[in-house]
Structure formats: C-alpha cells, structure tokens
Amino acid sequence: MLECEIRGSIPDGAFRDAIREALSSSTTDPVSHLPLIDLPDMLRFKRYALDLTFPKVDDEPSERWMRSLIWPEVYSARVERFRRSLATLRATRDRFEWIEGDGLAVLLSVLCGTHASQLDHAAAVSSSTARASVFVHSFSFYQLTNAMKERVESICCEASRSRDIYRISYDLEGAFEATTSTDAFGVLHILEYHNGERVSNRLVARADNHGQWIEFL
Numbered sequence: 646m647l648e649c650e651i652r653g654s655i656p657d658g659a660f661r662d663a664i665r666e667a668l669s670s671s672t673t674d675p676v677s678h679l680p681l682i683d684l685p686d687m688l689r690f691k692r693y694a695l696d697l698t699f700p701k702v703d704d705e706p707s708e709r710w711m712r713s714l715i716w717p718e719v720y721s722a723r724v725e726r727f728r729r730s731l732a733t734l735r736a737t738r739d740r741f742e743w744i745e746g747d748g749l750a751v752l753l754s755v756l757c758g759t760h761a762s763q764l765d766h767a768a769a770v771s772s773s774t775a776r777a778s779v780f781v782h783s784f785s786f787y788q789l790t791n792a793m794k795e796r797v798e799s800i801c802c803e804a805s806r807s808r809d810i811y812r813i814s815y816d817l818e819g820a821f822e823a824t825t826s827t828d829a830f831g832v833l834h835i836l837e838y839h840n841g842e843r844v845s846n847r848l849v850a851r852a853d854n855h856g857q858w859i860e861f862l
Contacts, residue, residue, distance in 0.1 A: 692741045693755050695748035702735050719855045726856070749796055756780060756804035777809040784831070784854075787820040794821070798843070805838035812836040818851070830854065 701707040708731065715723050744751060744760070754760040756778045780801065786794065801810050814820070814836065818829040833850040836843060852859040 693744055693760075694741045695744050695751065695755065697747070698745055699743055702731060702738070716855070719857075722857075723855060749793060749800070752780075752797070753800045753804055756800065756810060757807055777811060778804065779811045779813065781813045781815075783815040784817065786814060787817045801836070801838045802841050802843060806841045810838040812838070815852070817854070821846075833859075 700711055711731075712724065712727060715727060744755070751760055758778070786797070789797070801812055804810050812835070814834040815831055816834075818832045820832075821834070831852040831854050832848060833852065835845075835847045835849055837845045848862055850859050850861045
C-alpha cells in the first residue's frame with residue numbers, strides 16, 4: 646500500500662507522518678523503512694504471526710507457486726512489488742515468532758501474552774509495560790464462518806479483561822456483516838476493546854484490493 650495512489654486527506658498525527666516519511670523515502674524499497682519495523686520503542690515487544698501454514702520463502706518452487714496466484718489482469722503491476730515484499734519478508738522474518746496451526750485455538754493466549762512461545766520473552770519485559778496487544782488481520786476475516794467471526798469477537802473481548810486490545814482489520818467491505826461480494830473494495834477498520842467489551846469500531850479508509858489506491862475517510 647505504500648506505493649499506491651493516496652486519495653482523500655491523510656489523517657493527522659504520527660500515522661500521517663509515518664506514511665509521508667515512507668512515501669518520500671529515496672529508497673527503492675520503502676516497505677523496509679516503515680517506522681513500525683524500525684521504531685526503537687517497538688523493539689521491546691515481540692511480533693507473532695498466526696496461520697495454518699506459512700510459505701517457504703527460500704524455496705524456488707514455492708515462490709513460483711505464490712507468483713502464479715497473482716491475478717493475470719494486474720500481474721505486470723504487481724509482480725515486482727511481490728518480489729520486493731518477499732525480499733522484505735526474508736530480511737525481517739527473525740523479528741517474528743511464527744505459529745502454525747489453528748489460529749483461533751491460540752489467539753486468546755497470544756493476545757494475553759500467555760502462549761508457550763511468549764513466556765521466555767515475557768520474563769524479559771516488565772509486566773507494567775505489557776498493557777496492550779495489537780491484532781492485525783487482512784483479507785482473511787471474510788473467509789470465516791459467522792460462528793468463527795463471533796469467536797474472534799469473543800476472544801478479543803475476553804483478552805481485553807487483562808490488557809487493552811487494538812484490532813486492525815483490512816478486509817473486504819461487508820466482512821463484519823457477512824455481506825461481502827466479489828467486487829467489494831477493501832476497507833480498513835480500527836477496533837478497540839477494553840474491560841471485556843468492544844468500545845469502538847472506526848472505518849478509517851477504503852482501498853483497492855490490489856494495492857492501487859487507498860482513500861482515507
């Protein structure tokens with residue numbers, strides 16, 4: 646999204662400044678200069694990635710398979726972006742803890758900081774600083790059944806009893822209402838959970854599903 650056309654007004658504050666800094670960078674790989682990757686204050690915290698399986702980023706057949714999934718009508722515009730994204734993933738993968746399997750089965754423990762893979766890291770971080778978890782998902786929520794969506798919601802509410810939960814959802818329009826269609830745009834929501842309940846759900850932007858543009862609302 647860092648290379649896309651910006652429509653509408655960029656939000657005020659640090660988010661706006663981070664976007665402008667990345668877009669104005671002279672590097673040919675602005676993704677690697679995202680403040681969210683290099684921000685020193687974030688280095689105290691661990692990032693966890695959840696999925697059924699992860700691609701083998703060093704395996705050439707796996708790379709060819711992922712490249713073949715690019716839609717033909719946008720292939721020429723996206724293939725170079727795909728290669729740069731893969732290079733960024735290879736360069737930063739050690740900054741993540743990769744957890745394969747049923748994400749819903751471990752989501753609560755990860756958000757609460759009690760998953761087995763988090764215990765060693767938790768010992769090195771003061772409990773007073775672990776006041777929040779950020780949960781990011783993109784183009785996956787619309788694939789869940791209504792029962793699974795309700796479970797995600799209940800997990801976020803339950804986790805917020807012990808720490809604040811901030812959820813960033815970039816998914817097809819209508820994913821929360823189960824009214825998505827094949828021609829729906831992507832939408833960016835920010836949801837907040839405190840003390841066992843969701844307290845806000847803000848629609849922040851709409852975006853082209855293939856990263857051609859983003860429009861802040």
